[in-house]
Amino acid sequence: MAVIAEPIVKPASRFRFILDRRDMLGSIFVAPAILYVLLLVGVPLLMAVYYSVSAYTIYNPTWQFVGLSNFVDILENPVFRETLYNTFIFTFGSQILGLILGKFGALVLLRPFPGRKFVRALVILPWAVPIALATVAWQWMFDSLYSVINWTLIALHVIDRSQAPNWLGNPDLAMLSVIVVNAWRFFPFAIVIFLAGITAVPQDVLDAATVDGAGFWRRNYQIIMPMILPIVAIGLIFGIVFTFTDLSIVFLMTNGGPVGATSVLGFQGFQTGIVSGDVSHGAAISLFMLPVLLIVVVAMLRFIRRREI
Amino acid sequence: MQRSGLVGVLRETSFYGAVTFFFVLAAFPFYWMVITSFKENSDLYNVTNIPFWFNDPPTLEHFRYLFEKTLFTTWLLNSLIIGLCVTAITLVTALPAAYSLARLTGRNGEALGIGIFLTYLVPPTLLFLPLSRVVAGLELQNSMWSLVLVYPTFTIPFCTWLLMGFFKALPPEIEEAAVVDGCSLFGAFIKMAIPLSLPGILTVVIFTFTLTLQEFVYALTFVSASDQKPITLGVATDLIRGDIFYWGEIMAGALIASVPVAIAYNLFLDRFISGITGGAVK
Amino acid sequence: MAAVSTRDIIKKFGEVPAVNGISLTVPHGEFMVLLGPSGCGKTTFLRIICGLERQTSGDLLIGGDIVNDIPPRARGVAMMFQSYGLYPHFTVRHNIAFPLKTQGIPRTEINKKVEWASQLLGIGHLLDRRPRQLSGGERQRVALARALVREPTALLLEEPLSNLDAKLRASARQEIKQFQQRVGVTTIYVTHDQVEAMGMGDRIAVIDGGRVRQVGKPTEIYDDPADRFVATFVGTPPMNIVAKNDGYFGFRPENFLPKDMINGEACTEFNFRVDRSEYLGSERIVYGVIEGFDPKQVITAKLPPAHVADEWIRPGEWHPFAVRNSALRQFDNDGKRASRH
Numbered sequence: 001m002a003v004i005a006e007p008i009v010k011p012a013s014r015f016r017f018i019l020d021r022r023d024m025l026g027s028i029f030v031a032p033a034i035l036y037v038l039l040l041v042g043v044p045l046l047m048a049v050y051y052s053v054s055a056y057t058i059y060n061p062t063w064q065f066v067g068l069s070n071f072v073d074i075l076e077n078p079v080f081r082e083t084l085y086n087t088f089i090f091t092f093g094s095q096i097l098g099l100i101l102g103k104f105g106a107l108v109l110l111r112p113f114p115g116r117k118f119v120r121a122l123v124i125l126p127w128a129v130p131i132a133l134a135t136v137a138w139q140w141m142f143d144s145l146y147s148v149i150n151w152t153l154i155a156l157h158v159i160d161r162s163q164a165p166n167w168l169g170n171p172d173l174a175m176l177s178v179i180v181v182n183a184w185r186f187f188p189f190a191i192v193i194f195l196a197g198i199t200a201v202p203q204d205v206l207d208a209a210t211v212d213g214a215g216f217w218r219r220n221y222q223i224i225m226p227m228i229l230p231i232v233a234i235g236l237i238f239g240i241v242f243t244f245t246d247l248s249i250v251f252l253m254t255n256g257g258p259v260g261a262t263s264v265l266g267f268q269g270f271q272t273g274i275v276s277g278d279v280s281h282g283a284a285i286s287l288f289m290l291p292v293l294l295i296v297v298v299a300m301l302r303f304i305r306r307r308e309i
Numbered sequence: 310m311q312r313s314g315l316v317g318v319l320r321e322t323s324f325y326g327a328v329t330f331f332f333v334l335a336a337f338p339f340y341w342m343v344i345t346s347f348k349e350n351s352d353l354y355n356v357t358n359i360p361f362w363f364n365d366p367p368t369l370e371h372f373r374y375l376f377e378k379t380l381f382t383t384w385l386l387n388s389l390i391i392g393l394c395v396t397a398i399t400l401v402t403a404l405p406a407a408y409s410l411a412r413l414t415g416r417n418g419e420a421l422g423i424g425i426f427l428t429y430l431v432p433p434t435l436l437f438l439p440l441s442r443v444v445a446g447l448e449l450q451n452s453m454w455s456l457v458l459v460y461p462t463f464t465i466p467f468c469t470w471l472l473m474g475f476f477k478a479l480p481p482e483i484e485e486a487a488v489v490d491g492c493s494l495f496g497a498f499i500k501m502a503i504p505l506s507l508p509g510i511l512t513v514v515i516f517t518f519t520l521t522l523q524e525f526v527y528a529l530t531f532v533s534a535s536d537q538k539p540i541t542l543g544v545a546t547d548l549i550r551g552d553i554f555y556w557g558e559i560m561a562g563a564l565i566a567s568v569p570v571a572i573a574y575n576l577f578l579d580r581f582i583s584g585i586t587g588g589a590v591k
Numbered sequence: 592m593a594a595v596s597t598r599d600i601i602k603k604f605g606e607v608p609a610v611n612g613i614s615l616t617v618p619h620g621e622f623m624v625l626l627g628p629s630g631c632g633k634t635t636f637l638r639i640i641c642g643l644e645r646q647t648s649g650d651l652l653i654g655g656d657i658v659n660d661i662p663p664r665a666r667g668v669a670m671m672f673q674s675y676g677l678y679p680h681f682t683v684r685h686n687i688a689f690p691l692k693t694q695g696i697p698r699t700e701i702n703k704k705v706e707w708a709s710q711l712l713g714i715g716h717l718l719d720r721r722p723r724q725l726s727g728g729e730r731q732r733v734a735l736a737r738a739l740v741r742e743p744t745a746l747l748l749e750e751p752l753s754n755l756d757a758k759l760r761a762s763a764r765q766e767i768k769q770f771q772q773r774v775g776v777t778t779i780y781v782t783h784d785q786v787e788a789m790g791m792g793d794r795i796a797v798i799d800g801g802r803v804r805q806v807g808k809p810t811e812i813y814d815d816p817a818d819r820f821v822a823t824f825v826g827t828p829p830m831n832i833v834a835k836n837d838g839y840f841g842f843r844p845e846n847f848l849p850k851d852m853i854n855g856e857a858c859t860e861f862n863f864r865v866d867r868s869e870y871l872g873s874e875r876i877v878y879g880v881i882e883g884f885d886p887k888q889v890i891t892a893k894l895p896p897a898h899v900a901d902e903w904i905r906p907g908e909w910h911p912f913a914v915r916n917s918a919l920r921q922f923d924n925d926g927k928r929a930s931r932h
Contacts, residue, residue: 025494026413033406033425033465040440040462041428047439101334108327119328121575123335128574130523132545133563137338140345140556146353148341148360188335192578237430245432248525252545266434266526273438274530286435297430482676485643490737491664491693504680 051283058277070284079260080268080285087264090179090250091243097183098239099232102190106198107220109191127188135252138181142167142253171261174254178262181249186239193235197228230304237300244296245289265289339567346371346561353557371557372565381562383536384543387453388566391539392518395460399468399517402461404510407472408498412484422473429466433526436462444531453539455531460524464517471516475509476502515573522570540566592655594619594777595640595745600649602635602801609635610646611801617745617779622771624792625781628824632801633781637747640779641670654744664693669738670747674754675730677722683709683733684718690741708736711774727755728763735767739776746771748780752787764790785825789813797821819926828876828891832922833884838929839922844876844893846918850911859919863890863912865904870896877904881912 052071055064074080109120126134141148150164159165167177201224209223247266250256256263256271263271265288273282345353347367358364375381406425410418440459441450449455479502487497503510521539528542535547544562548555595617602610610632617623625633638644640651642663651658658666669690678686687708691701709715712732722730731751738746751767752760768791771778782788788795789809796806797820805817816822816830822841823829832841850860862882866889869876877892892912894904904910921929 022413022494026409026418029405029409029413030421032402033469034421036402036461036465037425037428040443040459041431041436044436044439044443045431047442048435051438101331104327105331108324108331111324113325113328119332121578123331124574124578125339125571126335128519128571129339129567130525130541130570132523132525132541133567134338136545136559136563137342140554140560141338141341143556146356146360146556151356151360184334184338241430241432245434247434248529251529266432269434269438270526270530274441279438279442283438286432286438289432289435293430293432297427480674480676482672482674483678486670486672486676486678486737487689488643489641489663489668489670490690490741493662493664496693501678 048283048287051280052287054280056280056283058279061279066280070280074281074284074288079263082260083263083265083268083285084288086175086260086262087244087266089175090182090262090264091240093179094182094186094243095236095239097179098186098190099236101183101187102194105187105191106194109195110198123191124188126184127186127192131185131246131248132252134185135181135249138177138184139168139253142177144169168254169258171258174258174262178249178253181253182243182246185249186243189239190235193231194228197231198224200231201227233300233304237297240296241293244292342560342564342567345556346564348557350557371561374555375558375561375565379548379558379562380535380538380543381540381565384538384540384547385565387538388522388540391453391456391460392521394457395464395521396514396517398457398461399464400510400514402465403468403472403513404503405498406465407469408476408502410469411473411476412481412502413494422470425466426470427466429463429470433463437526437530440527441530449531451532451534451537453532453537456521456524456527456539459527459531460521464520467520468513468517471513472506472509475506475512479505512577515577519570519573522566593617593652594621594654595779596652596655597636597640598650598652600636600639600646600651602632602639602644603647608647608801610639612649613798613801613803614649615796615803615806617777619777620775622768622778622780622791622793624788624795625779625798626783626785626788626792626795626824627798628783631798633783633798634749636798637670637749637779637781640745641668641747642666643670667741667744668747669741669743669745671731671734671738671749671751673750675722675734677730677733677737679722681721682718683714683720683722683725686722686733687718687737687740690737694741704740708740711739711770712736728759731755731763735770739774743776745777745779748778750782751780752782752784760787767791785827789825797824799824815928816920817928819922822920822922828893830920831890833881833888833890835884838924839926841920841922842914842918844891846914847890847892847912848894848914850913853913853915857916858913859916860911860913862909863892864909865906867906868904872896875904882909 050063053065053067055062055066055070105123109116109123140146144166147164147167149167150159153159154161154164165173167173205223205227206219209219214223245266247264247270250262250264250267251270254262256267265285269282269286271282272278272285276282344361344363347369348363349365349368349370352358352363352365355364410422410425414421444450444455444459447455447458449458483505484497484501487501488494492500522541524539525541525545528539529546532538532542535543538547540562544559544566548559548562593616595615597613597615600610600613601608613632613636615623625636627633635644639646640653642658642661646659653666653668663670678689681689684705687705688701691704696704705718706715709718712735714729714732714736717725717729717733722733725733731754734751748767752763755763764787780787780791789812792809794806794808795812797804797812799820805812805821807815812821812825816825819832819839819841823832826843828844830841830843831847832839847861847863850858863879864882865877865879867878869878873896875894875896877894878889879892880886880888881890923929
């Protein structure tokens with residue numbers, strides 16, 4: 001059969017190729033997402049800012065401009081100052097604890113052993129399970145009467161019944177409990193991050209270090225740690241942002257108590273703005289989170305960029 | 310050599326000790342959850358009993374109570390509906406957006422992608438205040454549909470970013486070949502990019518579903534009517550009569566609600582990791 | 592009317608011109624090879640012809656019509672990608688049928704053409720397999736069948752042999768060339784391998800730095816290079832280029848022989864000291880230095896092993912070598928050919 005190729009017949013109609021135009025299609029495709037985000041994140045953000053400088057409450061929804069007086073109000077309020085302080089302690093404490101647990105957990109999970117997959121699946125649970133449900137389990141574990149922790153301590157004769165700590169009723173212990181629960185939630189995520197980072201270190205770099213005489217700890221701290229710092233920093237950004245702004249753990253375990261000892265920014269914003277209906281002061285409290293977040297995110301991104309290998 | 314034998318044994322023991330430590334640390338609260346849900350109340354509320362195992366035989370009464378005497382099934386249904394609707398909205402929005410940012414917009418696309426992703430970091434405890442006014446304005450207060458409206462604000466950014474990673478991983482020749490072979494860019498998207506990233510899309514669906522199940526702050530803020538609550542909110546706040554916590558039921562409910570999420574995370578863990586760290590780890 | 596014709600095509604990525612003014616005409620049925628080193632712009636140029644990139648300026652004509660703003664599917668070109676770009680989720684049959692389906696051709700027509708294309712490429716027995724079940728060579732044939740099934744005005748090939756191992760490459764080269772001659776489709780073939788180019792092209796366009804250095808038949812490119820780049824890029828080992836007062840002169844290793852082997856013709860003599868030699872079976876490559884020029888420059892000679900006595904190539908000794916004047920090439924200071932023979 002004759003196999004001479006012939007020029008193709010051009011399409012008869014000159015349609016406008018609209019579905020081919022890269023720029024047009026690109027814009028149309030992104031539009032819904034951007035619209036959603038602008039309308040339900042961007043605009044509310046602006047609204048929050050405006051609330052914070054107005055005298056808006058749900059009983060008196062006025063948009064009257066009051067300048068920075070809301071911020072002055074909350075800063076003068078000792079409860080707020082304590083909340084701010086608590087939030088930093090809460091975040092700092094749980095992140096550090098979580099990171100340490102995460103680092104060592106990752107080291108343990110690096111080495112293959114029988115049942116490693118199973119252990120790994122279980123270790124992920126605190127992070128995977130909905131925060132409120134895991135918190136409720138801890139709440140039960142810390143129960144003033146039936147705490148299994150107390151039971152164990154008593155059974156081991158470390159303390160007796162009269163000394164049984166009231167985990168959620170004692171201001172310092174309450175803060176400790178909340179920190180522990182948050183660190184417990186965070187450390188599987190930290191393990192995942194560390195594992196991903198460590199396994200990304202090229203084997204030949206590690207081999208070269210071994211040949212050069214570096215032992216286990218030196219390899220760890222002088223070779224691996226610097227190389228995984230960027231990815232750990234990213235994980236830390238997530239951790240800090242979510243911890244600093246969280247209210248679930250505090251709300252469920254202590255409801256901010258006892259007497260505000262565990263009140264954090266997110267929680268107080270909720271109390272003031274939603275429960276009490278004082279929207280403008282609530283917004284001011286919530287907005288306090290922003291500068292800290294911005295500083296943290298920008299600082300860490302800078303840090304990562306400078307360390308790009 | 311005896312010395313290395315001893316050192317070796319010590320090392321092994323401390324290693325397995327560490328494994329056990331992490332294992333117990335992570336899993337104990339869940340063990341506690343499980344055992345509480347199956348314990349008789351008389352066993353549960355008795356300080357003299359050993360709490361780690363059953364003293365009275367295990368019972369299903371908490372589960373029965375949960376399903377028969379509480380709104381648990383309603384909450385399950387609510388969560389299912391919310392999850393499905395939010396997933397649908399997210400897919401329809403995030404799939405084209407992710408494709409556009411991955412393939413169609415070049416360097417501006419990178420910046421826009423990061424911008425969209427950063428909105429994921431805007432805390433709910435900041436947005437809930439103005440959003441509560443928006444929800445009230447739309448007359449959706451106290452309805453679970455307020456959550457269907459609000460949840461995509463965080464699922465869309467995250468899923469767009471995740472899907473961007475998946476689309477970028479597709480070899481561009483296949484879409485180019487399709488374009489040369491007669492597809493429009495849109496056709497290449499539908500016929501090539503989507504079918505070939507089904508694993509990624511599946512991951513995103515599962516992940517979105519779990520994100521909606523886990524959410525607490527917006528649910529707490531917008532929904533107080535008991536029959537409109539999603540499951541996490543319901544179990545955590547609604548199984549209380551007066552001052553008394555129905556621990557057995559709470560743990561049973563928490564268990565049921567946690568299991569699917571835990572399974573999903575474990576099945577898709579590797580994919581999540583590569584999606585999340587794909588950009589960071591070069 | 593040529594099949595493909597370009598007028599001063601320029602493509603800039605940011606400020607950098609990847610393609611810096613290429614005007615080329617490819618008549619119907621020709622096998623045109625775009626030859627050049629990595630990064631020279633040949634692949635970008637091919638993608639512009641295909642429509643996957645849009646040129647910054649300049650005109651592209653296919654079949655006589657300007658197609659600057661027309662998407663790939665309406666240009667009548669077909670492309671075979673370096674990694675084939677087969678659709679992994681389709682069977683081979685569906686892969687080949689796809690370009691016809693997108694044009695809305697009725698099913699019976701499609702089946703006929705798929706049969707024809709698969710017979711042509713000898714892959715009829717593979718029609719129901721998936722790409723991942725095929726070997727490299729089979730995948731290439733499927734890609735080719737898919738490209739040809741539309742009977743395109745031009746067939747564009749992007750370094751098709753680079754994914755094959757060396758053994759397969761030679762036979763694949765044969766097959767593609769024979770195949771193109773049978774079918775007669777205009778073909779534009781991009782490669783960095785000058786052996787492929789010389790062996791397959793009807794004409795070769797040597798490209799460097801986004802510009803065409805020379806277009807011509809393989810013999811012209813080889814014997815009559817337009818500048819130093821073309822002279823040294825084509826030919827293994829490359830042409831010896833020696834600096835002189837006002838430019839350069841060059842001669843190919845196979846033209847650099849012991850004086851005694853050149854009978855009669857006018858030639859230019861050099862005193863040559865051998866430093867080392869390689870015996871390659873069919874030839875002997877000899878490396879050394881010629882007297883009176885840069886002592887660090889290595890000059891190569893390619894000698895037929897049978898006819899050269901060992902004493903001529905003992906390392907360390909000086910011997911008279913010569914180049915026929917007809918084989919000597921002169922270049923000016925810019926590298927361009929000074930006078931063409």
